Amino acid sequence: MDGERVAFGVLGPVAAWDAHGGALALKGPRHRAVLARLIVARRRVVPVARLVEDLWEDPGPGAVGAVQTFVAALRRVLEPDRPPRTPARLLVTEGPGYALRAAPDAVDAWRFEAVVRAAAGLPPERALTALEEAAALWRGPAYAEHADEHWALGERRRLAELRLSAAEQVAEARLALGLAREAVPDLDAHVAEHPWREDAWRLLALALYRTGRQSDALAVLRRARTMLAGQFGVDPGPGLRRLETAILNQDPGLDPRPEKTDRYLDHDELDARRKPGLDLRPEDTAARSRGSGDEDTGAEAGGSGGEGTAADRLWARAASDFERTVEPGARLRSAVGLLRDLAVTGGGGLTSAREHRLQAVVAAEELGDPELTARVIGAYDVPAIWTRADDPEQAHRIVAAAERTLAALTEGREPLRCRLLATIAVESRGTRSPRGPQAAREAEEIARQPLDPARLAFGLNGVFMQSCTRAGLADRRDAVGAELVELSERHGLATFELLGHLIRTQALGALGDLGTADVHAAAADRLAARDDRPLARVFTGGYRALRLAAAGRIAEAEAAYRALADRLAGAGMPGVTHGFLPLALLCLRLARLPGPAGGLGPVLATVGDAGAGWGPYRLWAEPFALLRDGRRAQARAALHALPEPPADLLYEVLCCLEVAVAAELGDRERSRLLHARLLPAAHEVAGAGSGLVTLGPVRRWLRMCAP
Numbered sequence: 001m002d003g004e005r006v007a008f009g010v011l012g013p014v015a016a017w018d019a020h021g022g023a024l025a026l027k028g029p030r031h032r033a034v035l036a037r038l039i040v041a042r043r044r045v046v047p048v049a050r051l052v053e054d055l056w057e058d059p060g061p062g063a064v065g066a067v068q069t070f071v072a073a074l075r076r077v078l079e080p081d082r083p084p085r086t087p088a089r090l091l092v093t094e095g096p097g098y099a100l101r102a103a104p105d106a107v108d109a110w111r112f113e114a115v116v117r118a119a120a121g122l123p124p125e126r127a128l129t130a131l132e133e134a135a136a137l138w139r140g141p142a143y144a145e146h147a148d149e150h151w152a153l154g155e156r157r158r159l160a161e162l163r164l165s166a167a168e169q170v171a172e173a174r175l176a177l178g179l180a181r182e183a184v185p186d187l188d189a190h191v192a193e194h195p196w197r198e199d200a201w202r203l204l205a206l207a208l209y210r211t212g213r214q215s216d217a218l219a220v221l222r223r224a225r226t227m228l229a230g231q232f233g234v235d236p237g238p239g240l241r242r243l244e245t246a247i248l249n250q251d252p253g254l255d256p257r258p259e260k261t262d263r264y265l266d267h268d269e270l271d272a273r274r275k276p277g278l279d280l281r282p283e284d285t286a287a288r289s290r291g292s293g294d295e296d297t298g299a300e301a302g303g304s305g306g307e308g309t310a311a312d313r314l315w316a317r318a319a320s321d322f323e324r325t326v327e328p329g330a331r332l333r334s335a336v337g338l339l340r341d342l343a344v345t346g347g348g349g350l351t352s353a354r355e356h357r358l359q360a361v362v363a364a365e366e367l368g369d370p371e372l373t374a375r376v377i378g379a380y381d382v383p384a385i386w387t388r389a390d391d392p393e394q395a396h397r398i399v400a401a402a403e404r405t406l407a408a409l410t411e412g413r414e415p416l417r418c419r420l421l422a423t424i425a426v427e428s429r430g431t432r433s434p435r436g437p438q439a440a441r442e443a444e445e446i447a448r449q450p451l452d453p454a455r456l457a458f459g460l461n462g463v464f465m466q467s468c469t470r471a472g473l474a475d476r477r478d479a480v481g482a483e484l485v486e487l488s489e490r491h492g493l494a495t496f497e498l499l500g501h502l503i504r505t506q507a508l509g510a511l512g513d514l515g516t517a518d519v520h521a522a523a524a525d526r527l528a529a530r531d532d533r534p535l536a537r538v539f540t541g542g543y544r545a546l547r548l549a550a551a552g553r554i555a556e557a558e559a560a561y562r563a564l565a566d567r568l569a570g571a572g573m574p575g576v577t578h579g580f581l582p583l584a585l586l587c588l589r590l591a592r593l594p595g596p597a598g599g600l601g602p603v604l605a606t607v608g609d610a611g612a613g614w615g616p617y618r619l620w621a622e623p624f625a626l627l628r629d630g631r632r633a634q635a636r637a638a639l640h641a642l643p644e645p646p647a648d649l650l651y652e653v654l655c656c657l658e659v660a661v662a663a664e665l666g667d668r669e670r671s672r673l674l675h676a677r678l679l680p681a682a683h684e685v686a687g688a689g690s691g692l693v694t695l696g697p698v699r700r701w702l703r704m705c706a707p
Contacts, residue, residue, distance in 0.1 A: 006078050006090065008100075008107045010039055011159070012139025014146070016078065024077050029145065030055065034070045036146055038091070038100040039107055040155045047097035054151045057618075071098055108137045109159055116166045124176035131170045138163065148613050154391070154574045158351050161570045164194060171203045180210035191220075195227050196567040198237050205240075209247055209254055217247055234525060234537045336360050336379040343382045344495065344533055350390075350572035353382075358394050361401050370408035371416065377402050378419025381458040383499035385506075385539060387429045387468050387648035388575040388616070395427040399435075402427075418446040418455045425462025430648040437466040453491035460484050461496070464503055469647045471655065471698075472680030474510035474689050481507055481520075498527040498536055502691070505543050506649065510681075510689030512697075514547065538564070538571050542692040549588055550685075550694050557588055564692075579615025580692070582608065586624070587653060587693040590660055600664045604628040619643075620654050623661040636665050644677075652678065653687040656695045659705045671705035678702055 005019040014032040016024040026032050033055055038046055052063040071091060075082070078090050087093075091100055105111050115134040119127040142159040146152040167190055174183040187204040194200060201224035208217040221244045225236050236244075246254050339360065343353035357380055364376040377398070389395040402420045409416060421443035428436030440462040447456035464480045467473050484500030487493065501524040508517035521540045528536035545560035565581040589603045607624045614621045619642055626635035639661050645654035655677050662670040678686075678698055686695035695701070 006102070006106065008035070008039060008102055009137075009139065010036060010143050011108045011112060011137050012141070013144045014039075015139075026077060027073055030066070031070050031074055033146060033149070034067065035074060035100070036143055037151055038098060039102070039109070040143075040152060041099065042110075043099060043101055045094050045097045045099045047095075049096070051097065054149070109142065109155075112137050112159070112166075113162055116162050116169065119166075119169055119173075124173040128170060128173035128177065131166050131173065135163075135166060135170070150578065150615055153578055153615070157569055157572075157574060157577065161351070161572070164190075164197060164200075164570060168197070168199055168203060171200075171207065175203065175207060175210065180207040183207045184211065191224075194566075194570075195224075196563070197570070198224070198228070198240055201236075202239050202243050205243055205247070206254065214247060214250075218244070221247070234541060235529060237529060237534070238532060336376050340380055340382050343380075344535065350535070354391055354394060354572075358397060361398060365401060365404075370405050370410075371413065373401070373405045374409060374413070374416040374420055377405060377423055378416060381419070381422070381454075381461075383461055383495050384426050384429070384465060385499060385502050386573065386576050387465055388646065388650075389427065389429060390573055390575040395429075399424050399427045414446050415452065415455065418443050418452075418459060421446070422455070422458045422462040425459075426465050429465035430468075430646045432469070432644075432647050436462075437469065440466045453487055453493060457484060457487060457493050457496040460487075461499065466647075468649055468651055470680060471652050471678050472682070472684060474507045474681075474684050477689070478504055478507035478511065494527065494531055495533070498524055498531070498533060501527065502536060502539055505540070506689050506691035509543065509546065509691060509694070510684045512683075512685050512688075514550065517543070518547075535571060535573070538567060538573070538576075539691055541567065545584075546688060546692055546694050549591065550688075552592075554588060554592065558585060561585060561588070577615075579613065579617040582614050582621065583617050583650075583653070584693050586621070586657070587687060587695050590656070591694060591696050593660075600624070600627060600660060603660075616646075617650075617654070620645075620657045624657075627661065627664060632665060635661065636667060639665065639667065639670055649690040650687070650693075652681055652684070652689065652698065653693060653695060656686050656698075656701045659701045663704045668707075672707050675702060675705045675707060678705070 006024070007017045009015040009017070014026070014036045016026060016035070018024060026035065034051065037051060037054055048064055048067055051067050052059045055067070056063055075088050075091050079088060082088065090102065091098060102110075104114070112134050115130050119130050119134075122130065141147065142156045143149075143152045147156065167186070171183045171187050171190075174180065184204065184207045187200060187207055191197070191200045191204055201220060205217040205220045205224075208214075208220060221236070221240060224240060228234050228236055243254075245251075336357070339353040339357050342349045344350075360376055361373070364373040367373075402423050406417060406420050409420075421439040425436050425440035425443060428439070440459070443459035443462050444456070447459040460480050460483060464477060467477045467480065481500045481503030484496050484503065486500075488497030488500060501520040504520040505517045505524060508514070508520065521543050524536050525540050528534070528540070541560075542564055545557055545564055548557035548560055561581060561584040565577075565584075568577040568580060571577065586603070586607065589606060593600070593603065604624060604627055607621065607628050619638075623635045623638045623642075626632075626638055639658060642658060645651045655674055658670065659674050659678070661667075662674060678701060681698045682702060684698050686698045686701055688694045
């Protein structure tokens with residue numbers, strides 16, 4: 001069997017098939033885990049040390065040998081005809097680890113992604129056919145048996161977002177083809193399962209309107225408004241509001257218009273034009289997106305040449321001319337500007353921007369121009385509100401590139417140095433590296449002498465990211481947020497104005513001033529709606545869940561946290577998402593305990609296994625799980641093995657979790673350490689600085705661990 005013809009499936013349980021479609025026996029769960037981990041890496045090398053770390057929570061001395069055994073067994077299954085002692089062609093050894101060199105179309109997830117992206121450039125008829133065939137690739141949730149593995153979570157979330165996007169693309173294609181009636185049932189189910197997706201509500205209302213059900217369309221929009229306000233505390237976005245107005249006015253623009261698609265060709269002409277298969281080669285799709293220099297694309301707005309709107313035609317022509325005439329360095333700088341705009345759209349946009357950002361930096365370094373590289377790195381000044389990196393490995397590589405570029409810059413390039421230093425500060429968040437705070441201070445100093453508003457705003461973002469090195473710094477963060485709001489209002493820096501309001505919402509919550517925090521949350525919502533910044537509403541929605549928790553409305557708060565976790569699943573922010581829901585629910589229950597005298601009994605009964613979805617908080621969940629099982633000695637050992645919590649917005653939360661366990665165990669030694677850590681925050685509300693959860697006044701937790 002030709003190993004290169006093996007097909008792999010991860011859209012469901014991990015599987016592999018031979019060239020004839022026969023299932024290959026992948027043996028046990030560890031073998032499938034190794035294969036899945038290599039597929040997640042997308043043909044890149046995964047070091048053996050990383051495989052060991054990912055496959056075992058507590059690897060023993062034989063873990064490396066076990067990985068080698070699993071790889072050897074997989075090779076025998078994937079390439080059974082390979083002669084002895086000849087190099088593997090599919091699962092290869094390279095450098096410090098292994099890589100799966102599967103062809104781009106050999107993995108169902110990769111094929112699905114290629115079809116979804118390519119379908120955006122196809123006529124509706126062909127897009128619909130392609131997307132419906134791609135949807136059939138799914139056999140269940142992606143990486144189904146690895147749902148709780150941290151290394152699979154990001155890819156599972158990304159693929160889930162693509163699947164939802166594909167469902168909405170199918171609806172768009174059906175509407176374009178005049179198939180509104182066929183679109184309604186699937187869209188109805190789609191919004192029921194994913195009520196946070198405003199575009200799905202819009203498509204359902206439009207489909208109903210086009211089938212003559214105007215009142216039902218308006219009822220759907222009212223339902224969307226009620227749901228968004230009740231579950232997420234936000235108003236409908238501009239798209240839903242515009243559609244409601246258009247329906248009320250019976251706008252003729254809502255009526256279906258025939259598209260120039262294959263649907264309107266006769267059968268003979270259609271057969272003559274179609275090629276075998278889906279015909280979705282990336283180079284063809286890119287050419288369609290750019291437009292061709294040989295055809296009339298309609299130079300005037302509203303002209304008849306080309307397909308799509310006047311804006312579509314302008315984009316295609318401008319992109320084609322830009323690529324043809326502008327040198328590579330300028331193209332890189334412009335690409336980073338596009339990525340910056342893409343990142344603030346959230347979901348798949350944020351994920352794609354992160355992926356392409358690193359590629360841009362690598363490409364800039366390859367050109368050997370430190371000034372160009374500095375501009376490419378520094379241009380990605382996307383405001384950051386969460387103090388845990390979404391992709392720590394990429395953040396480390398960005399910081400390393402920024403440090404190399406700083407060292408190579410000539411004297412007198414202070415504006416570029418400022419942006420590089422701010423980048424280092426932002427990307428070093430949560431790491432406890434002394435370099436992060438130092439870079440933040442230097443960036444701020446440069447930006448103030450003389451004042452450069454845009455650079456100072458980015459520098460202040462770095463200062464904020466480095467303001468969680470110990471407990472009790474909420475007042476410092478509030479000062480940063482206040483300066484960002486004032487600076488941004490004065491100089492028209494809309495995205496950093498939004499960031500300032502979100503920072504103040506968090507910090508004022510920690511300081512116990514929820515009334516003023518409400519004002520800033522509302523301001524953030526207004527700016528997010530005006531500028532179409534959906535990610536901001538994730539954080540204001542989290543703040544409103546915190547408000548319910550603080551008011552003692554436990555059932556409502558739990559429902560709000562579960563709804564927020566669903567919304568986070570498609571937000572493209574694994575640094576926030578991983579472990580959020582079990583942590584939020586644990587905080588909700590701990591905050592209601594009367595104190596150490598009451599014991600943890602009522603809480604322990606609700607704690608799941610430490611490995612079940614806790615993500616980066618697994619170590620802090622483990623003592624609770626051990627106490628639940630009556631293993632007090634092991635719980636004490638796990639408590640003492642805990643490191644100091646990361647320097648992020650949940651520092652006080654994790655300290656308080658330790659306090660609860662130490663109080664339950666009567667562990668005075670650990671209690672004294674925790675009292676010293678929490679004492680600087682005695683005037684704050686534990687956890688509320690995250691803007692997502694609360695454990696009540698820090699004073700309560702200090703009493704529990706008083707020396």
